[in-house]
Amino acid sequence: MNSASASRAAWRPREGPVVCVGETMAALAPAPAESLERAEGLRLSVAGAESNVAMYLADLGVPVAWLSALGDDALGRRVRAAVGAAGVDVGGVRHDPERPTGLLVKEPAATGTRVHYYRGGSAASALGPEVLKDDRLRSASVVHLTGITPALSRSCLSLVEEALATPPDERPYAISFDVNHRKALWPPGTAAPVLRELADRADLVLVGLDEAQDLWDAGLEPDGVRRLLPHPRLLVVKDGGRSATVFGDEGSWTVPALRTDVVEPVGAGDAFAAGFLTGLLRGADMERALRLGHITAGSALQVTGDHGPLPDKARIEELLGLSAPDWARVNRE
Template sequence: MTADVGRASVDLLTFGESMVSLRSAGPLSAGGALSMHVAGAESNVAVGVARLGHSVSWAGVVGADPHGEFILRQLRAEGVGLQHREDATRRTGVMFLEQRTADVTRAFYYRSGSAGSTLCPEDIDSALQAGPRILHLTGITAALSPESRKAVEHAAERAAADGVVVSLDVNYRSKLWSREEAREVLTPLVRHAGILIASDDELGLVATAPTGTHDQASSEAAMVAELLGLGVQEVVVKRGAAGASVHTADGRWDAPPVSVTSIDTVGAGDAFTAGYLSALLDGADVPGRLHRGALTGAFAVSTAGDWEGLPSRAELALLGTTPGGTTQR
């Protein structure tokens, strides 16, 4: 595995598959121009945290092809340190993203057997030597292959044993595996996680959803209690346009979304996570973490691309304090 020269330690380490995303502004079946981007939940978070001024490393595998070269160049340009391996026998994964309507975006993956799916525990060992303060994992990587699942399990166990804060985002993808498969793999990982991040419809993949009740609040409270009982310190629940919540042993905090004009929701959850973890690295309290997560999520949905519109630290004040529709002169 090749490592970019950098600091002996980093604020955040994450790993997974980054792909080339070919975006269409309309139905793919109608043809038309495609724009080329880097896509991947983990690299989205890496870029978001790096833009906010933290040291970040991303580990992964790309093919020895132009697509892999494009991904590495883009991440380096964003100040993300790389711990990567190139596989000359496999191709870099590709995803087509179709803006089917103003409200519906569809992803079509061409990643089966990709270079990124060969990520293994040996790849992660060298990356963990950087001594990260936070290790950020997602369920997407665990879904790619048996090898990548072992890498996630190995990294979570080793990092937790070394006292590293482990952040686990469920990030369920129905095109990669079933809910039953995800539950079987992700539930054991929870015991290593200090921070568990999930959408409100993903909690049931890592905790036991109570039967016989249709009250969402009571169901969530029961699942959160189970997760906290397993040793999770913070359960972060993303609610999309309804904001977000954090549960800890000390109680629950809620934050509304920042009001913006939404034009592209892809990557919004990753942007929220980047803001939340950045604030944690800065020593902010739970309300402060939620607020920064809401801000970075708002930047994501109000700009085009998975991560292109994410803010620098100086730009955080642009939303929530500047009137909408204004031009700074």
């Protein structure tokens, strides 16, 4: 679809600050990437879907805050400093004196990287609806949530449910929701109905086609995901390294992904979300917003951590300004 008039008419949030809410952990990974059993050294970094989005938004020049809780410990202080150093407002992050900062350990293998979580009873698992009273939400244009948070605890589920309880037309800000299904965090058989219900209440939803198939129906295609989630103003279905499609009331738009040499896929979905959100906030048409999502995702795919450097501004503008045939040609080179 894809007329320019329809693209201009598509819904988008008003321009303004973004608030990201969710847990970030300290992350350990072998350096260089090898088996944990043989590694002689581990690299310490930070890992959290919502803070990944926040850091990429900051890289792209969008004012953004991250709300969460960390332990009152060395790892918590390191996480907060790292996210703040990226240009994110971390003034709303609380340090819990009784609960630890969560920990994630990556285990590289020939079949892909396995992730081990040590986050039970973490400071962030005690988050609840009180987070939504933070003053930063008063001026927010978008609040970004993910399907990870409701899996952490009953209070975290309540936080997300309360954020989505207000009907879209009555919200003071738009709500962006990345499904971000983490199978290890959910008791068997519980994730699918909860995530579908939560996602269908949001204004903007992002979901991978593979995770939609894993959650709801192995035979799903992008338009089938839209039928399952008919209410979001915009639904983005990401088909791996092939393409992304956004569905709105005015129709749908599909843009092929950029061809990228993949070092590690972790964090690419968060980067895509930040790029796409940035495009929307700046009034870009849907194709351009999808392109910015792909460009930002590419920077995450090329590093072992979750947060990689973006191309320089001139290169981003060059890619965004390509004709559709030239964009497709870049993907073949």
